[in-house]
Amino acid sequence: MENNVPSLYLFPSNLSESPIGEVLPAINIEIITEVKHFIVENIRTARRFLKKCNRDINIDELTFSVVDVNTDPAIIPAILQPMAQGHNMGIISEAGCPAVADPGALVVAEAHKRGYRVMPLVGPSSILLSLMGSGFNGQSFTFLGYLPIHASERTAALKQMHADIVRNRRTQIFIETPYRNNKMIADIIATLPATTRLCVATDLTGPGQRIITLTLSQWRKQQLNFDKIPAIFLLYT
Amino acid sequence: MENNVPSLYLFPSNLSESPIGEVLPAINIEIITEVKHFIVENIRTARRFLKKCNRDINIDELTFSVVDVNTDPAIIPAILQPMAQGHNMGIISEAGCPAVADPGALVVAEAHKRGYRVMPLVGPSSILLSLMGSGFNGQSFTFLGYLPIHASERTAALKQMHADIVRNRRTQIFIETPYRNNKMIADIIATLPATTRLCVATDLTGPGQRIITLTLSQWRKQQLNFDKIPAIFLLYT
Numbered sequence A, B: 001m002e003n004n005v006p007s008l009y010l011f012p013s014n015l016s017e018s019p020i021g022e023v024l025p026a027i028n029i030e031i032i033t034e035v036k037h038f039i040v041e042n043i044r045t046a047r048r049f050l051k052k053c054n055r056d057i058n059i060d061e062l063t064f065s066v067v068d069v070n071t072d073p074a075i076i077p078a079i080l081q082p083m084a085q086g087h088n089m090g091i092i093s094e095a096g097c098p099a100v101a102d103p104g105a106l107v108v109a110e111a112h113k114r115g116y117r118v119m120p121l122v123g124p125s126s127i128l129l130s131l132m133g134s135g136f137n138g139q140s141f142t143f144l145g146y147l148p149i150h151a152s153e154r155t156a157a158l159k160q161m162h163a164d165i166v167r168n169r170r171t172q173i174f175i176e177t178p179y180r181n182n183k184m185i186a187d188i189i190a191t192l193p194a195t196t197r198l199c200v201a202t203d204l205t206g207p208g209q210r211i212i213t214l215t216l217s218q219w220r221k222q223q224l225n226f227d228k229i230p231a232i233f234l235l236y237t
Helices: A026-034 A043-053 A073-079 A104-113 A126-134 A151-168 A178-191 A216-222 B026-034 B043-053 B073-079 B104-113 B126-134 B151-168 B178-191 B216-222
Strands: A007-011 A037-040 A063-066 A089-092 A117-120 A141-146 A171-175 A197-202 A210-215 A231-236 B007-011 B037-040 B063-066 B089-092 B117-120 B141-146 B171-175 B197-202 B210-215 B231-236
Touching: A007 A026, A007 A104, A026 A043, A037 A043, A043 A063, A043 A089, A073 A104, A089 A104, A104 A117, A104 B126, A104 B210, A117 B126, A126 A171, A126 A197, A126 A210, A126 A231, A126 B104, A126 B117, A126 B126, A141 A151, A151 A171, A151 A178, A151 A231, A178 A197, A178 A216, A178 A231, A197 A216, A210 A216, A210 B104, B007 B026, B007 B104, B026 B043, B037 B043, B043 B063, B043 B089, B073 B104, B089 B104, B104 B117, B126 B171, B126 B197, B126 B210, B126 B231, B141 B151, B151 B171, B151 B178, B151 B231, B178 B197, B178 B216, B178 B231, B197 B216, B210 B216
Parallel strands: A007 A089, A007 A117, A037 A063, A037 A089, A141 A171, B007 B089, B007 B117, B037 B063, B037 B089, B141 B171
Antiparallel strands: A141 B141, A171 A231, A197 A210, A197 A231, B171 B231, B197 B210, B197 B231
């Protein structure tokens, strides 16, 4: 399976407790079964994911290198050592797509520098699924990650996002620490015009999936509770 | 299968000529086999896609409504008529994920207004796959669709994107009409600092997949030809 130019495979993982077959194409399982060298954020959850993909994988013959938020970028070339020896490697995300909201992007960048092949595979992304499900403009959008926590900076960020919606017809996508979700919704209602639409999506691909798109004046009346539920937020007019 | 609140399923389709099983989870095929009412951009390609998903689907018992760039938004409530009667419906994209770079978002917005359930399914997105494969920052990014064609506006747009990269560490993603790809690359090289990195991704998920990330000074030396090849472009420092 391995030729002159080794491949770095990017393996998405499931977002929710839903079965693998509901969120990953069959070929992902075929490929992951062949790869022997993995880069992961957490070895325990990566092993569990591999066993879910295919019970017959012999975990003991695999190697795992950890790349997480604390990883010194200087050690990444050493982590790609198996590729220098001609072996394929795989990055497994903790949830969703590698190199999107995790430190995998640094590994991918290093692989490009060294001329290796980079092979992203299809899988669930809360950013993309929520954008599809929101009904907002998908032809122009921005993902901002986390907004600032401090009140004045957060208000400024929300107003800037609203200006970008009005000026560029650009959907705004962002996340929040789950225990602050209700505060986030209250801050949005307090800051932006009542006709602005907010979409909140939770447990995407899971049994508790909810995708709710309402205007801020409707949100104010609904008083929905999202405390401690992982959610993604989208704004548009 | 149909209960009180009908569901609007968003069915991604394959980007390339690759087999369905390589890009779609098995559950997509199970669900699409149950849905009888579809909203599509082009009936011919949607019928072909359905037959690829499952040869046993009886196309003649299905209904198809067209929503494309020429659709008057005023007729969308009438298109959702089967849902008003309690039936599930499905949107099939021409390529990739519905409601992202196609007119499906208007249909989704109307479904939310009427309180229907919206169910986005996992599938290939050239935006997300190229972002994963680029090695650029996935924690903050913008998709801009097409850039302006006129020289001065395009130069301004490229400079604005570069400012957004520097100020917000935000990856910039955009597309171009394939016969203008080489001109786009030349314009980028002529406009932005030589240390800026450009990723060009072509035929994602297909046999001719290429994901090339280089600095602009490296691009200048390579003189690669992307004429008439569907591609997606990403910029970062």
